[in-house]
Amino acid sequence: xxxxxxxxxxxxxxxxxxxxxxxxxxxxxxxxxxxxxxxxxxxxxxxxxxxxxxxxxxxxxxxxxxxxxxxxxxxxxxxxxxxxxxxxxxxxxxxxxxxxxxxxxxxxxxxxxxxxxxxxxxxxxxxxxxxxxxxxxxxxxxxxxxxxxxxxxxxxxxxxxxxxxxxxxxxxxxxxxxxxxxxxxxxxxxxxxxxxxxxxxxxxxxxxxxxxxxxxxxxxxxxxxxxxxxxxxxxxxxxxxxxxxxxxxxxxxxxxxxxxxxxxxxxxxxxxxxxxxxxxxxxxxxxxxxxxxxxxxxxxxxxxxxxxxxxxxxxxxxxxxxxxxxxxxxxxxxxxxxxxxxxxxxxxxxxxxxxxxxxxxxxxxxxxxxxxxxxxxxxxxxxxxxxxxxxxxxxxxxxxxxxxxxxxxxxxxxxxxxxxxxxxxxxxxxxxxxxxxxxxxxxxxxxxxxxx
Amino acid sequence: xxxxxxxxxxxxxxxxxxxxxxxxxxxxxxxxxxxxxxxxxxxxxxxxxxxxxxxxxxxxxxxxxxxxxxxxxxxxxxxxxxxxxxxxxxxxxxxxxxxxxxxxxxxxxxxxxxxxxxxxxxxxxxxxxxxxxxxxxxxxxxxxxxxxxxxxxxxxxxxxxxxxxxxxxxxxxxxxxxxxxxxxxxxxxxxxxxxxxxxxxxxxxxxxxxxxxxxxxxxxxxxxxxxxxxxxxxxxxxxxxxxxxxxxxxxxxxxxxxxxxxxxxxxxxxxxxxxxxxxxxxxxxxxxxxxxxxxxxxxxxxxxxxxxxxxxxxxxxxxxxxxxxxxxxxxxxxxxxxxxxxxxxxxxxxxxxxxxxxxxxxxxxxxxxxxxxxxxxxxxxxxxxxxxxxxxxxxxxxxxxxxxxxxxxxxxxxxxxxxxxxxxxxxxxxxxxxxxxxxxxxxxxxxxxxxx
Numbered sequence: 018x019x020x021x022x023x024x025x026x027x028x029x030x031x032x033x034x035x036x037x038x039x040x041x042x043x044x045x046x047x048x049x050x051x052x053x054x055x056x057x058x059x060x061x062x063x064x065x066x067x068x069x070x071x072x073x074x075x076x077x078x079x080x081x082x083x084x085x086x087x088x089x090x091x092x093x094x095x096x097x098x099x100x101x102x103x104x105x106x107x108x109x110x111x112x113x114x115x116x117x118x119x120x121x122x123x124x125x126x127x128x129x130x131x132x133x134x135x136x137x138x139x140x141x142x143x144x145x146x147x148x149x150x151x152x153x154x155x156x157x158x159x160x161x162x163x164x165x166x167x168x169x170x171x172x173x174x175x176x177x178x179x180x181x182x183x184x185x186x187x188x189x190x191x192x193x194x195x196x197x198x199x200x201x202x203x204x205x206x207x208x209x210x211x212x213x214x215x216x217x218x219x220x221x222x223x224x225x226x227x228x229x230x231x232x233x234x235x236x237x238x239x240x241x242x243x244x245x246x247x248x249x250x251x252x253x254x255x256x257x258x259x260x261x262x263x264x265x266x267x268x269x270x271x272x273x274x275x276x277x278x279x280x281x282x283x284x285x286x287x288x289x290x291x292x293x294x295x296x297x298x299x300x301x302x303x304x305x306x307x308x309x310x311x312x313x314x315x316x317x318x319x320x321x322x323x324x325x326x327x328x329x330x331x332x333x334x335x336x337x338x339x340x341x342x343x344x345x346x347x348x349x350x351x352x353x354x355x356x357x358x359x360x361x362x363x364x365x366x367x368x369x370x371x372x373x374x375x376x377x378x379x380x381x382x383x384x385x386x387x388x389x390x391x392x393x394x395x396x397x398x399x400x401x402x403x404x405x406x407x408x409x410x411x412x413x414x415x416x417x418x419x420x421x422x423x424x425x426x427x428x429x430x431x432x433x434x435x436x437x438x439x440x441x442x443x444x445x446x447x448x449x450x451x452x453x454x455x456x457x458x459x460x461x462x463x464x465x466x467x468x469x
Numbered sequence: 470x471x472x473x474x475x476x477x478x479x480x481x482x483x484x485x486x487x488x489x490x491x492x493x494x495x496x497x498x499x500x501x502x503x504x505x506x507x508x509x510x511x512x513x514x515x516x517x518x519x520x521x522x523x524x525x526x527x528x529x530x531x532x533x534x535x536x537x538x539x540x541x542x543x544x545x546x547x548x549x550x551x552x553x554x555x556x557x558x559x560x561x562x563x564x565x566x567x568x569x570x571x572x573x574x575x576x577x578x579x580x581x582x583x584x585x586x587x588x589x590x591x592x593x594x595x596x597x598x599x600x601x602x603x604x605x606x607x608x609x610x611x612x613x614x615x616x617x618x619x620x621x622x623x624x625x626x627x628x629x630x631x632x633x634x635x636x637x638x639x640x641x642x643x644x645x646x647x648x649x650x651x652x653x654x655x656x657x658x659x660x661x662x663x664x665x666x667x668x669x670x671x672x673x674x675x676x677x678x679x680x681x682x683x684x685x686x687x688x689x690x691x692x693x694x695x696x697x698x699x700x701x702x703x704x705x706x707x708x709x710x711x712x713x714x715x716x717x718x719x720x721x722x723x724x725x726x727x728x729x730x731x732x733x734x735x736x737x738x739x740x741x742x743x744x745x746x747x748x749x750x751x752x753x754x755x756x757x758x759x760x761x762x763x764x765x766x767x768x769x770x771x772x773x774x775x776x777x778x779x780x781x782x783x784x785x786x787x788x789x790x791x792x793x794x795x796x797x798x799x800x801x802x803x804x805x806x807x808x809x810x811x812x813x814x815x816x817x818x819x820x821x822x823x824x825x826x827x828x829x830x831x832x833x834x835x836x837x838x839x840x841x842x843x844x845x846x847x848x849x850x851x852x853x854x855x856x857x858x859x860x861x862x863x864x865x866x867x868x869x870x871x872x873x874x875x876x877x878x879x880x881x882x883x884x885x886x887x888x889x890x891x892x893x894x895x896x897x898x899x900x901x902x903x904x905x906x907x908x909x910x911x912x913x914x915x916x917x918x919x920x921x
Contacts (some may be wrong), residue, residue: 063831067854146876152865154875161887162857240711244887259692263711265888286910293912328921379515401905402519405614413604413908423606423904424598435613435696435901436717437889449887452875453853456865458738460745469780 044231051190051235055242057220058163058188064218066160066186070137073184076215077133080180081126083211087203088122094203095172102196114171115197125176125204128427132180135426138444139186152456159451160186162244165236167192167258169250172200178249179208179222181429185447188221190243192236194250195228202226237261244449249430267438269430271357272302272385274415277374277400279391280313286412287318287390288325291363293414294388296329300359302431303386303408303418307354307364309374312338315367319343322365331361338367354381371396375403382406384433386415407433407440496683503642503687507694509672510615510640516670518612518638522589525636528667529585532632533578535663539655540574546655547624554648566623567649577628577656580879584632587878590896591638604908611903612638614696617688619644619710621702624652630701631660631674633881637899640673642695644688646702647680654678689713696901701882719894722885723809724754724837726867729826729852731843732765738864739770739842740777743815745866746840748781752811754883755838755860755870759806759816761826764790767819771795774817783813790819806833823848827855834858836885838867859885859892 042050068076084091095117102112138158146154164187166178175191182189193201205224213219225232237246240263247267248258255268276294278287294305310318319342326333333339334353335346346365353364354377368374371389378387388410389400397411408418418441420428425443432438438446460466494502520528536543547569554564590610598606616639620626627643634641645653657676665671677684689698692715699719700710707720728746730739746757762770771794778785785791786801798817805816806829820826830839840862841852849863860870870893872880877895884890890898912918 063827063855063857066857148874148876152869159857259715265717265886267888283910289910289912289918292918293914297912297914297917397907403515405515405518405611406903408904408906411905411907412910413906414912416913417604417906417911422600424600434717436719439901440904449891451858452860452892453863454860454865454869455849455863458735458741458864459869460741460749460866461868462745462749465749466741466744 042227042229047227047229047231048235051225051232052239052242054190054220054223054225055163055239058190058223059242061218061220062160062162062186062188065183065188065221066139068186068216070139072216073137073186074133076212076217077129077180077184079215080208080211080217081129081133083214084122084126084129084176084204084207086211087207088119091117091122091200091203091207092119094199097199098172098197107196111170115200117172117200121173125173129176129180132184132427135184135444137184138448143450150456150459152454152459155453155455157451157453158445158448161447161449163188163190163242164447165190165192165239165243165246167233167236167246167248167250167254169194169254170197172197172204174249175201175204175224176208178247178429179205181427181444181447183212183217183221185444187447188218188223190223190225190236192225192232193228198226198228233257234261238263240264247430265437267430267432267442268434269302270433271383272304272418272431272433273307273355273357273381273383274303274305274385274418275307275309275374275378275382275387276305276415277309277368277371277378277387277389278311278314278318279371279374279389279393279396279400280311281393281396282311282314282318282390283392283412284314284318284321288321290388290390290412290414291322292325292329293416295326295331295363296361297414297416299361301416302357303415304359305363305388305415306356306358307366307381309366309368309377310339311371311374312367312369315339316342319365319367326363329361331363334362334364336366339365342367357383371400371403375400378404378406384435385431386410386418388413388415407431494679494681499679499681499683500687503677503684504691504694506642506672506675506677507615507691510642510675511694513670513672514612514614514638514640517635517640517673518591520638520668522591524668525589525638526585528664528669529581529632529636531667532660532663532669533581533585535666536574536578536581536628536656536659539659539662540571543569543574543652543655543659544571546651549651550624550649559648563622567652569624569652573625577625580625580629581632584636584879587636587896589636590900595902602908602911604906604911607905607907609903609905610897610900613899613901615640615642615694616899617642617644617691617695617698619685619688619698619700619702619706621646621706622649624649624656626701627653627656627676628660630699630881631657633879633896634899635664635669635673637896639899640670640675642675642677642688644677644684645680650678650680685709686713690715692716699882717889719882719884719890720886721754721882723835724756724870724883724885725759725807725809725833725835726755726757726837726870727759727761727826727830727834727839728757728867729761729820729823729830729839729841730763730766730770731823731826731841731845731848731852732763733845733848734763734766734770734842735844735864736766736770736773740773742840742842742864742866743774744777744781745868747778747783747815748813749866749868751813753868754809755867756811757815757840757867758808758810759818759833761818761820761829762791763823763826764819764821767791768794771817771819778815781813783815786814786816788816788818791817794819809835823852827852830856830858836887837883838862838870840865840867859883
């Protein structure tokens with residue numbers, strides 16, 4: 018699944034706020050309502066953790082069926098959101114993302130069935146330790162518990178996120194944006210009704226039915242019931258959640274991805290990888306933003322790169338050394354090195370050697386994905402061990418940073434964090450673990466009891 | 470290593486603040502100094518991640534040697550802290566924890582050598598995915614980066630924490646309490662000087678040389694340089710860090726641990742496990758605080774339990790049903806069920822069945838460690854799958870929740886979190902991972918480039 022970068026999503030911050038539902042609620046009422054949802058989710062989480070793989074698959078299939086059967090209601094709800102967007106003058110891709118139609122509903126339902134077919138991550142034995150005293154320690158994969166998802170815009174997240182959480186045994190509390198509230202409510206209702214026919218615990222999937230800003234604050238502070246919060250949206254939203262959250266947050270920030278064309282690069286291959294990374298889909302977070310070119314091949318390589326970028330209508334923002342070699346390029350400013358363009362723009366810098374490339378990346382990268390292009394295995398190895406990013410590539414396009422491309426079947430996001438989950442997050446990354454220890458009466462101090 | 474429970478450590482909150490060093494510093498100066506340390510640590514982290522296992526072991530051994538050689542300076546520094554504690558009227562175990570002597574310094578040095586001998590967690594291949602398109606995805610264990618440790622009281626934490634972080638390739642910034650500032654500085658100096666002789670990167674181990682409260686705030690906000698923060702101390706300290714931190718926090722809160730004596734329990738074994746859990750070392754976080762007794766054997770079992778508790782001078786705080794069976798017990802109040810006594814007190818409740826026991830535990834437990842005592846394997850299995858705590862035991866004392874008992878060699882703490890690390894945290898839990906992907910020019914869209 019191509020992941021729209023956080024920065025692109027952030028455009029949505031400029032949408033005038035949509036209608037607030039239940040705007041007559043006081044802070045106390047909002048808090049009380051969300052805490053009730055939290056308590057219910059906690060109960061559902063225990064029930065969910067005990068469901069078998071088959072039971073969960075049956076529930077998921079029933080949810081897909083219910084979604085298809087609720088097509089008319091969902092489209093009617095969506096029409097309200099679209100008309101509200103039109104009243105506020107929203108156009109272009111911002112409006113497009115809100116739209117549901119037959120094809121999109123079918124895609125969401127088909128996606129649920131795909132998740133139903135994936136292996137169940139829960140209950141897998143991750144290891145066993147047999148200790149000399151006879152105790153046996155099993156490390157077992159278990160659900161995390163209750164996951165809060167705060168998202169903007171695209172209503173399909175309601176289903177995508179809830180379904181992945183359910184498959185991994187977690188209860189979810191969803192808080193979508195006001196611009197899609199009617200669509201989100203219709204989708205959540207269809208999922209709940211379909212699932213509950215096959216034993217989905219009540220409270221396992223809940224959508225906060227109002228979009229007051231207060232609700233984000235309440236969720237972020239509710240560490241009594243919420244084990245994890247995942248914000249899916251723009252940088253502003255993520256920053257807000259991070260600053261308020263009392264529980265762990267898994268973030269996917271920008272993708273400021275780099276290609277380093279090393280001295281021993283196959284130059285045609287380098288051009289192909291940069292072309293793919295920059296132009297095949299510029300709006301996604303694993304797209305390239307900066308090319309670092311080793312000084313030893315800059316004079317030969319840069320014209321080849323320029324030729325291809327010209328074919329693709331890509332603007333080059335160049336360092337001084339690059340400007341000395343290429344004409345018709347824009348001088349890069351300092352801020353260009355930290356920019357996620359998500360557009361047909363690329364920054365290009367000549368670097369002295371691999372160490373300089375690594376230093377540049379570790380300074381400016383968002384720790385998402387980087388590639389080295391070289392035939393020199395030792396240099397590639399050094400690059401892979403020195404760069405502090407989630408996904409590192411040697412002679413492969415960064416566009417492969419994706420849960421499906423990694424074989425995970427589905428992904429909830431690409432984490433730019435280092436704790437718990439890094440890079441593409443699939444079902445196993447939506448789980449925790451637990452130690453289950455068995456024995457036959459072992460105590461820490463046998464002698465002490467024998468002395469009684 | 471027996472871990473003092475957070476709640477015991479919290480007593481230290483009542484110590485009047487010790488002398489603040491450099492108290493003339495402004496907030497800006499504190500921030501500037503700590504950010505400098507952060508930047509230096511970030512540079513050291515890259516250098517550390519490239520050290521071989523042997524290089525790190527040599528550094529650790531040199532640190533142990535240096536610590537022994539600095540005995541006189543360390544003891545002199547410690548004498549200042551003790552005299553300051555005496556001036557403030559600190560006595561008993563609080564004073565005892567501050568004391569360093571020859572034996573304790575030797576224990577710290579010996580501990581470092583033990584860590585040097587442990588296997589290196591960094592660089593291990595955690596898995597490989599070969600994709601149909603020919604790309605190979607290796608998942609490699611890597612250091613987290615820069616870890617902040619905020620701790621109170623015991624100066625040995627300066628060494629223990631820095632050494633475990635170093636072994637796992639992480640740089641550390643330590644912020645100890647004012648009561649041990651002289652000891653901490655002397656220990657850090659000895660570690661740095663010894664390590665640097667064998668190539669410890671400058672900035673890899675840093676102690677904040679002042680103890681203004683502002684420094685905790687600055688550290689917790691410094692997500693530019695700090696990847697993780699671990700508070701080691703009382704609940705108040707942990708809460709403060711959690712509410713301020715912009716980066717992940719790994720917490721070890723209280724240990725409110727439960728034993729459930731199931732209907733088919735071996736009753737003598739149950740008494741032995743409860744005795745061990747409660748009385749062998751009451752001040753630690755894996756000690757038992759509550760016993761749940763199945764109603765079907767309460768009349769027979771409770772007098773046996775009472776007899777043993779009497780031998781150990783343990784006060785029983787009993788539910789109404791227990792009071793009806795036992796005389797000479799204290800009635801339990803509602804707050805008893807959430808109490809971490811860390812003392813010769815235990816709460817006892819009669820429950821209807823396993824479901825009631827699980828419900829009680831999931832409500833009141835701190836999700837640390839719980840045990841079921843039963844001969845019924847099916848009931849044990851149900852308990853182990855239903856209780857949402859880090860370490861679950863069947864017929865084994867909860868006192869085994871410990872990194873060394875689990876065979877981890879050493880531990881930095883016992884996490885009551887569910888994300889990243891749960892239960893005893895050893896060296897591998899101080900690491901993250903990274904995907905390293907190799908190929909021969911794979912791009913996402915081959916046809917698009919072929920069309921040029």
